[in-house]
Amino acid sequence: MSASTLESTDCTTARPGAFGNAIGLVCRACGTEQELGPHYACIECFGPLEVAYDFGTITREQIEAGPKSIWRYQPLLPVPADIASFPNTDPGFTRLVKADNLARELGMKNLWVKDDSGNPTHSFKDRVVAVALSAARELGMKVLACPSTGNLANAVAAAAARAGIKSVVFIPENLERPKILTTAVYGGTLVAVRGNYDDVNKLASEIAGEEEGWAFVNVNVRPYYAEGSKTLAYETAEQLGWRIPEQIVIPVASGSQLTKVDKGLTELGKLGLVEATPYKIFGAQATGCSPVAQAFRDGHDVVRPVKPDTIAKSLAIGNPADGPYVLDTCRRTGGAVEDVSDDEVRDGIQLLARTEGIFAETAGGVTIATLKKIIATGQLDPEAETVVFNTGDGLKTLDAIADRVGPAATIDPTYPAFTAANLV
Amino acid sequence: MSVSVRIPTILRTYTKGDSEVTVEGDDVASVIDALEASYPGIKARVVDETGAIRRFVNVYVGTEDIRFAEGLGTTVPTGQQVSIIPAVAGGC
Numbered sequence: 001m002s003a004s005t006l007e008s009t010d011c012t013t014a015r016p017g018a019f020g021n022a023i024g025l026v027c028r029a030c031g032t033e034q035e036l037g038p039h040y041a042c043i044e045c046f047g048p049l050e051v052a053y054d055f056g057t058i059t060r061e062q063i064e065a066g067p068k069s070i071w072r073y074q075p076l077l078p079v080p081a082d083i084a085s086f087p088n089t090d091p092g093f094t095r096l097v098k099a100d101n102l103a104r105e106l107g108m109k110n111l112w113v114k115d116d117s118g119n120p121t122h123s124f125k126d127r128v129v130a131v132a133l134s135a136a137r138e139l140g141m142k143v144l145a146c147p148s149t150g151n152l153a154n155a156v157a158a159a160a161a162r163a164g165i166k167s168v169v170f171i172p173e174n175l176e177r178p179k180i181l182t183t184a185v186y187g188g189t190l191v192a193v194r195g196n197y198d199d200v201n202k203l204a205s206e207i208a209g210e211e212e213g214w215a216f217v218n219v220n221v222r223p224y225y226a227e228g229s230k231t232l233a234y235e236t237a238e239q240l241g242w243r244i245p246e247q248i249v250i251p252v253a254s255g256s257q258l259t260k261v262d263k264g265l266t267e268l269g270k271l272g273l274v275e276a277t278p279y280k281i282f283g284a285q286a287t288g289c290s291p292v293a294q295a296f297r298d299g300h301d302v303v304r305p306v307k308p309d310t311i312a313k314s315l316a317i318g319n320p321a322d323g324p325y326v327l328d329t330c331r332r333t334g335g336a337v338e339d340v341s342d343d344e345v346r347d348g349i350q351l352l353a354r355t356e357g358i359f360a361e362t363a364g365g366v367t368i369a370t371l372k373k374i375i376a377t378g379q380l381d382p383e384a385e386t387v388v389f390n391t392g393d394g395l396k397t398l399d400a401i402a403d404r405v406g407p408a409a410t411i412d413p414t415y416p417a418f419t420a421a422n423l424v
Numbered sequence: 425m426s427v428s429v430r431i432p433t434i435l436r437t438y439t440k441g442d443s444e445v446t447v448e449g450d451d452v453a454s455v456i457d458a459l460e461a462s463y464p465g466i467k468a469r470v471v472d473e474t475g476a477i478r479r480f481v482n483v484y485v486g487t488e489d490i491r492f493a494e495g496l497g498t499t500v501p502t503g504q505q506v507s508i509i510p511a512v513a514g515g516c
Contacts, residue, residue, distance in 0.1 A: 029479070041432075041480065042480075043434055045478065045480060046469075046479075046480035046481050046510045046511065047479075047480050195487065198489070199487055202482075202487065202507070202509060205509045205510070206509065209432055209443065210443065302479065304491070305489060305491055305492065307492070319482070321511060324479070
């Protein structure tokens with residue numbers, strides 16, 4: 001290995017400005033500080049490390065003059081000022097869709113869909129991987145790797161191909177076939193593991209501790225990787241005209257995205273880029289893997305791991321690393337965490353597609369179904385401006401709706417056959 | 425009974441850099457006590473003052489997370505490896 005070699009690759013060997021305005025890593029649990037490097041767990045308490053910054057002055061004009069990708073927010077990320085000059089997938093700046101048809105159907109006044117299926121590999125994972133790739137490069141690491149439920153696998157394999165480095169991706173062997181093919185096509189090493197995501201994750205964690213120069217994007221460079229999710233918050237606020245929406249509904253797997261969106265909105269307020277207006281964050285889970293929703297309902301601060309059983313495989317993390325922080329965030333902002341059944345997930349996918357022409361993967365179905373549920377329970381105010389995140393593309397999870405949709409009729413190629421079918 | 429234990433990077437300062445050590449024990453609790461006897465100080469990093477596994481630590485017997493089994497009382501069958509892994513790793 002190993003460990004010692006990895007740890008010697010710290011920021012003291014990185015070039016000046018390698019991490020932009022980032023100044024160190026801080027434990028979210030106990031506050032212990034560590035230098036920038038390939039570290040992800042606190043040396044004192046094993047808690048998660050988070051990137052700390054010294055931002056200085058950042059203006060709207062500076063951001064608006066940047067590229068139409070997440071790199072316009074470079075000063076807010078742990079990446080160098082010349083980040084856009086390195087080959088990467090240039091993710092982000094996906095559309096924010098005014099969802100009036102869906103709003104009408106749900107009895108809402110003002111609803112937006114942040115549609116991250118428009119990223120280069122069709123999920124929000126391109127954002128986090130792009131930031132992780134930068135950290136890996138600046139730390140001199142040579143292999144981009146990950147355990148994945150599919151979307152991350154796509155993003156890592158594509159980003160590594162674009163950057164011209166090796167990738168090694170570990171997936172559960174029972175993953176949806178489209179997600180396997182859409183990873184393998186990029187030509188890296190794809191390893192199917194006999195087990196569920198949590199098993200794959202455990203294996204990756206062990207490998208990360210042994211293999212020199214491997215950047216497991218969501219393990220040993222996780223603090224940098226996770227920062228990429230903040231760009232969802234930045235873009236949403238900028239696309240709303242530099243405003244924070246009153247309510248946001250976000251799917252929860254590990255919970256990293258939800259907590260980083262909260263961090264991003266808080267930063268925008270502190271920097272004076274937006275007015276720091278109050279907002280509520282809601283988490284969405286599938287009932288078959290709902291440890292955070294259960295803990296929220298039970299009033300617990302910790303999350304009891306579960307064995308996942310849901311069609312929403314991209315959210316099927318039974319032991320969510322950021323679960324406790326999701327609970328903190330949703331409680332602090334006045335939101336909630338709820339869960340919905342697999343049939344409701346399918347309904348949610350169809351509802352969004354039918355009303356807005358957006359085909360979401362199962363995670364998006366979870367979010368839309370949860371939105372519907374928390375309106376019905378009164379937890380979400382239908383009068384308040386709301387943004388929901390669609391984090392992935394329905395083409396990756398076709399099985400979810402395969403038994404529900406199809407041709408209205410199969411007819412002979414004649415006009416009488418058409419009229420006889422009573423289609424109009 | 426001899427048990428092989430995988431040590432995460434963070435705790436290798438206690439094991440002089442070894443990533444895998446062998447101790448005696450029949451269940452997870454006795455394995456951790458045996459680790460402490462050989463590598464003083466390591467136990468307090470894995471379990472808290474009440475004796476429970478720390479919030480950000482996962483312990484596995486083979487591929488089984490002990491939180492799904494009998495916790496610290498989980499039996500360690502012959503030939504099974506015990507792994508200590510930071511809980512914050514991974515997840516999307």
